Amino acid sequence: MFKKALITGITGQDGAYLTELLLSKGYEVHGIKRRSSSFNTDRIDHLYQDPHDKNVRLKLHYGDLTDSANLIRIIQEVQPDEIYNLGAMSHVKVSFDTPEYTANADGIGTLRILEAIRLLGLIKKTRIYQASTSELYGLVQEIPQKETTPFYPRSPYGVAKLYAYWITVNYRESYGMYACNGILFNHESPLRGETFVSRKITRGVAKIALGMQDKLYMGNLDAKRDWGHAKDYVEAMWRILQQESPDDYVIATGITTEVREFVRMAFAELGITIEFEGKGDKEKGIVAACSNPDYVLETGREVVCIDPAYYRPAEVEILIGDATKAKTKLQWEPAYTLATMVKEMMWCDIELFNREKLLKDAGYIIKNQFE
Numbered sequence: 179m180f181k182k183a184l185i186t187g188i189t190g191q192d193g194a195y196l197t198e199l200l201l202s203k204g205y206e207v208h209g210i211k212r213r214s215s216s217f218n219t220d221r222i223d224h225l226y227q228d229p230h231d232k233n234v235r236l237k238l239h240y241g242d243l244t245d246s247a248n249l250i251r252i253i254q255e256v257q258p259d260e261i262y263n264l265g266a267m268s269h270v271k272v273s274f275d276t277p278e279y280t281a282n283a284d285g286i287g288t289l290r291i292l293e294a295i296r297l298l299g300l301i302k303k304t305r306i307y308q309a310s311t312s313e314l315y316g317l318v319q320e321i322p323q324k325e326t327t328p329f330y331p332r333s334p335y336g337v338a339k340l341y342a343y344w345i346t347v348n349y350r351e352s353y354g355m356y357a358c359n360g361i362l363f364n365h366e367s368p369l370r371g372e373t374f375v376s377r378k379i380t381r382g383v384a385k386i387a388l389g390m391q392d393k394l395y396m397g398n399l400d401a402k403r404d405w406g407h408a409k410d411y412v413e414a415m416w417r418i419l420q421q422e423s424p425d426d427y428v429i430a431t432g433i434t435t436e437v438r439e440f441v442r443m444a445f446a447e448l449g450i451t452i453e454f455e456g457k458g459d460k461e462k463g464i465v466a467a468c469s470n471p472d473y474v475l476e477t478g479r480e481v482v483c484i485d486p487a488y489y490r491p492a493e494v495e496i497l498i499g500d501a502t503k504a505k506t507k508l509q510w511e512p513a514y515t516l517a518t519m520v521k522e523m524m525w526c527d528i529e530l531f532n533r534e535k536l537l538k539d540a541g542y543i544i545k546n547q548f549e
């Protein structure tokens with residue numbers, strides 16, 4: 179018999195990679211998608227199956243983590259063996275603008291799922307994965323951060339996820355639920371949302387190289403992140419739910435890198451050398467050399483500058499994770515390095531914008547429909 183999984187946040191970066199993984203393992207995958215005025219299933223369209231076909235193994239349901247009745251109905255209907263709660267308002271900076279909504283979706287949303295399992299009598303059947311985050315660590319208490327490091331979140335997002343973390347632990351301890359937290363450090367991919375820093379950089383660098391954008395406006399270049407690849411990280415999510423007993427795990431690479439260095443690596447991938455000069459708001463990234471004849475960027479041109487609008491009211495300065503527990507107990511190892519990930523992301527965005535440029539130059543795109 180195949181297993182059934184229910185994924186909240188199936189239309190997001192991780193939802194797409196996880197769906198691919200679970201389908202490849204023979205699961206029937208159900209996903210909750212939000213109603214939107216425009217299509218929001220781009221990341222999983224290649225996996226979509228016509229509901230009229232036979233043996234359809236990917237099914238989508240309209241829903242929202244802020245709607246208890248809807249969640250109870252879907253869980254009742256699907257009777258999942260595993261729930262991956264990936265749905266969230268996941269942008270740290272945006273959470274300062276929408277703190278109440280973030281608490282509702284990211285914090286109470288998790289409670290709604292746990293309560294639904296309890297009320298429906300599915301405690302013995304359904305295992306649950308909660309998408310916890312390195313943002314829980316926030317202000318540095320210990321480095322590297324591991325499962326026992328104290329939490330000190332620094333944003334409404336981090337605080338909402340702190341509630342979700344503890345309510346997951348509480349339901350496990352109170353009701354014997356198979357409920358686990360994956361404390362995942364930043365993970366990126368070509369499917370990463372366009373406003374997270376990695377993708378903003380690879381998109382911006384691609385457009386600058388192709389002559390479609392002048393500069394990249396950045397926030398805090400000093401921040402350091404432990405960046406992995408989403409494809410490796412969804413494998414860890416699945417492994418977390420296959421263990422004999424439920425537990426919480428840090429998933430990270432153990433290497434931390436400055437945002438500034440990510441920018442440098444992205445340009446370098448295209449043969450463009452960048453040097454940074456100046457300090458604080460006045461810092462600039464200048465072209466020092468360009469060895470690739472495909473991209474004409476004159477030496478001395480300013481391509482990166484700071485816009486303080488991207489600073490956060492409170493920042494998480496450094497994240498670096500210790501995934502020893504996951505490596506030992508789950509036998510989890512990431513396949514990507516930061517360098518191989520930047521390469522993949524950079525060339526995907528070059529291809530994307532090359533295509534757009536071709537269409538524009540040929541007169542097929544009148545206004546920029548990709549912005």
Ligand code: NDP
Nearest residue numbers: 187189190191192242243264265266268283309311364365
């Ligand atoms: P994305 O932002 O790419 O995806 C978030 C998903 O949640 C989307 O499908 C979105 O739907 C959905 N969503 C948002 N609000 C609601 C809601 N109210 N009800 C139902 N669904 C909702 O995030 P990622 O894929 O990168 O991350 C997945 C999860 O892991 C998130 O919970 C995130 O906070 C957490 N996380 C992510 C890390 C990372 O580095 N990527 C690290 C650690 C944790 P729509 O497409 O309609 O917007």
Ligand code: GDR
Nearest residue numbers: 268270311312313363364373374375376396397398401488
């Ligand atoms: P983060 O990711 O906040 O760590 O949360 P993000 O990529 O947004 O920021 C990483 C760091 O880069 C700095 N930064 C900028 N960030 C953005 N978005 N845009 C900029 O222009 C910019 N300039 C500098 C930020 O200040 C920050 O220090 C991500 C999300 O996926 C969360 O959902 C997840 O929980 C954590 O990772 C782990």
